[in-house]
Amino acid sequence: MHDFLETLACGACGREHDARRIHTVCEACGHSLLPRYDLDRVSRAVTPDEVARRPRGIWRFRELLPPVAGSDGADLGAGDTPLFPLRRLGRRLGMSNLWLKDEGANPTGTFKARGAAVGVAAAAALGVRELAIPTAGNAGSAWAAYSAAVGLPIHVVMPVDTPPPIKAECAAYGADLTEVDGLISDAARIVGERAARHGWFDASTMREPYRVEGKKTMGLEIAEAFDWKPPDAVLYPTGGGVGLIGIWKAMRELDEMGWLKGPPPRLIAVQAAGCASIVHAWEAGAATAERVADAHTIAPGLRVPLPFAHALVLRAMRETGGTAVAVGDDELIAAMSELAESEGVFACPEGAALLPALRRLLEQGDLEHDATVVLLNTGNALKYTDLVHAPEGSAT
Ligand SMILES: *Cc1c(COP(=O)(O)O)cnc(C)c1O
Ligand SMILES: [Zn+2]
Numbered sequence: 001m002h003d004f005l006e007t008l009a010c011g012a013c014g015r016e017h018d019a020r021r022i023h024t025v026c027e028a029c030g031h032s033l034l035p036r037y038d039l040d041r042v043s044r045a046v047t048p049d050e051v052a053r054r055p056r057g058i059w060r061f062r063e064l065l066p067p068v069a070g071s072d073g074a075d076l077g078a079g080d081t082p083l084f085p086l087r088r089l090g091r092r093l094g095m096s097n098l099w100l101k102d103e104g105a106n107p108t109g110t111f112k113a114r115g116a117a118v119g120v121a122a123a124a125a126l127g128v129r130e131l132a133i134p135t136a137g138n139a140g141s142a143w144a145a146y147s148a149a150v151g152l153p154i155h156v157v158m159p160v161d162t163p164p165p166i167k168a169e170c171a172a173y174g175a176d177l178t179e180v181d182g183l184i185s186d187a188a189r190i191v192g193e194r195a196a197r198h199g200w201f202d203a204s205t206m207r208e209p210y211r212v213e214g215k216k217t218m219g220l221e222i223a224e225a226f227d228w229k230p231p232d233a234v235l236y237p238t239g240g241g242v243g244l245i246g247i248w249k250a251m252r253e254l255d256e257m258g259w260l261k262g263p264p265p266r267l268i269a270v271q272a273a274g275c276a277s278i279v280h281a282w283e284a285g286a287a288t289a290e291r292v293a294d295a296h297t298i299a300p301g302l303r304v305p306l307p308f309a310h311a312l313v314l315r316a317m318r319e320t321g322g323t324a325v326a327v328g329d330d331e332l333i334a335a336m337s338e339l340a341e342s343e344g345v346f347a348c349p350e351g352a353a354l355l356p357a358l359r360r361l362l363e364q365g366d367l368e369h370d371a372t373v374v375l376l377n378t379g380n381a382l383k384y385t386d387l388v389h390a391p392e393g394s395a396t
Contacts, residue, residue, distance in 0.1 A: 003067040004042045008033040008209050011312050019066070022126040024207045032309045033209040034249065037064060043257040048228065056080040058114055058217040064253060065217075066122045066210050073121025074149030076107035078114050079217050083225050083374070088342045089355070093362060097372040099231070100345060101222065104380030108169065110301075110348070111218065111243060111378045112142035118214030120146035123201055128152070132200040134187035136239060136300045137166040138379060143203065144173035155200060157187040162300055165383040183295060185305050205240040206309040215243045219250025222265070222374060228254070229262040231372040233322075235357060237350035238269040238278055239304040241313035243376070248316035265374070267322040269313065270357040272297030272329060277306050278313055282324035287314055298329050298387055299349040301378060323366060331356040336381060336388050348384055351377030 008017040012031035017023050023033055042063045054060040058079035083101045090098040103111035120143060123131060132155040133143050140156040147154040156170050160179040170177045180186050188204055195202040206212065223230050230251065236244045244267050251264035269278045274296040281289035289310035297303055307313055317324065335352040339345045354375040361367040381388070 004037045004039075004045070004063050005066055006036050006038050009036045010034075011309070020126075022123070022128060022201065023209060024202060032206040032212075032312060035066060035209055035213055037253065039253055039256045043259075048224065048259055052224070058117060058214060061217055061220050064220065065118055065213050066125070068121040068125040072125040072150070073117060074146055076113065076117065076145065076149060078106050078117045078214070080221065081105045081111075083222070086343050086375070089339070092342070093359065094369045095362075095373065096370055097231075098358075099372070099374045100343070101218070101374055101376050102345065103218070103351075103376065103378050104346075104348065108138070108142045108145050109380040109383060110138040110142065111215065111376075112138040113145070114214040114217055115139065115211035115242060116142035116146040116214065119143065119203060119208055119211040120150060120152065122210040123203070123208075124150050124152060128201040130198070130200045131155070131203050132157070132191045132195045133203045134158070134184055134191040136184045136303050137162040138301060138383075139205070140175070140177075141166050141169035141173070144170045144175035147175070148173040155191070155194065157190050159183055159187065159300075159303075163383050163386065166300075183303060183305060204308070205242055206245075206307070206312075212242050212246045212249065215246030216250045216253075217246075218243060218376065219247035220254065222247070223251065223254055223260065226372070227261070228259050230260065230265045231374050233266040233268055233367060233371060234374045234376060235268045235270055235354040236376050237299070237302060237353050237378055238271050238313065238324075239301045239307070239350070241269070241278065241307040241309055243378070244269060245309060245312050245316055248320065251320075264320050267316050267320045268357070268361070269317060269322065269324040270353050271324065271326050272299055272302040272332070272353065273326040274329070275303055275305065276324075276326040277304075277310065278317075279324040279326040281310065281314055282317065287311060289314065299332060299353060301348070301350040302353070323361070325357040325360055327353050327356040327360075333387060340381075345377065346381040347377045348379035348381050349387055351375070351379060352381075
């Protein structure tokens with residue numbers, strides 16, 4: 001066992017909570033809890049070279065993750081996803097240093113596997129017997145997969161219009177699936193009620209302290225891939241914003257350990273125009289966001305009317321000199337084809353949204369053409385084939 005985890009500190013008021021017990025949100029103010037490690041000890045216990053030599057996957061960074069034993073979690077192979085240059089698109093955009101990190105290579109086809117790997121392992125280690133999770137889709141299938149692999153029952157609640165392949169995955173993993181005629185916010189209400197009634201652990205986004213740690217590993221990997229001199233910007237398709245907060249947390253921890261050789265990347269939140277609470281708040285210069293009424297977009301992962309941790313998302317953007325961009329559904333569908341045709345990457349609609357956002361930022365002079373930029377494609381489009389035009393096939 002490695003235990004460098006000191007406490008769970010509230011991201012808003014700073015109140016500390018005992019990390020040896022299971023927690024959801026801050027007991028004092030109800031905001032998200034963030035795990036805090038003894039980074040001084042971590043930096044004496046492990047080096048970048050040692051981390052690089054370990055077997056692939058998120059647990060290479062175990063000193064910066066909650067202390068779970070191998071038997072608590074399942075290693076389905078999350079993490080260490082491909083990061084490669086987009087040469088043809090780069091030329092088209094006049095950029096010399098454009099990269100894509102392809103999270104579609106994770107188990108269950110999205111980066112949600114990172115959060116689930118750590119979240120389920122921590123829940124099992126802390127004695128949770130039954131899990132419940134509201135989801136726009138992909139978190140549900142990822143948590144269902146990891147729960148199956150450790151033998152924990154899980155209840156998943158998702159919008160009825162979630163793409164059918166995602167529902168099929170949840171069913172295949174043996175999850176108890178409930179569909180609601182509404183959004184993830186409606187699913188969250190149902191999970192809250194049922195979890196309280198039946199004693200299930202409510203693993204809602206940012207109300208559960210360890211999922212963000214799993215997503216943090218994206219930031220650790222990105223920093224390492226650029227030899228600890230982070231890229232200038234990371235574009236991130238923002239739903240609940242967990243990944244964005246995770247990358248910010250990764251950079252802060254690496255900086256405190258003295259591993260970083262440059263400033264953290266600018267964290268750029270990309271949302272769908274029909275569901276852009278963070279973009280609205282950013283443009284208004286506000287420190288908190290407001291719920292979007294009538295939230296709509298075809299990208300399920302972006303269909304979050306108000307991220308629970310909106311203040312933390314905005315803080316991560318502010319502290320890194322980031323910004324926020326909204327793109328239309330027609331733009332992100334066109335971008336799915338463009339990424340596929342020009343680079344051979346079949347990106348999910350959420351990930352594809354980054355391309356029109358990037359064009360806008362270049363046009364506005366918000367990003368330089370010679371900047372090193374990473375697009376974080378959060379998932380594989382095979383779950384979303386109904387969203388792209390399939391040409392009529394002709395049988396021979
Ligand atoms: C969940 C999800 C997102 C949004 O992720 P957050 O960390 O909640 O902002 C983006 N893309 C896909 C494919 C997702 O499943
Ligand atoms: Zn608090």
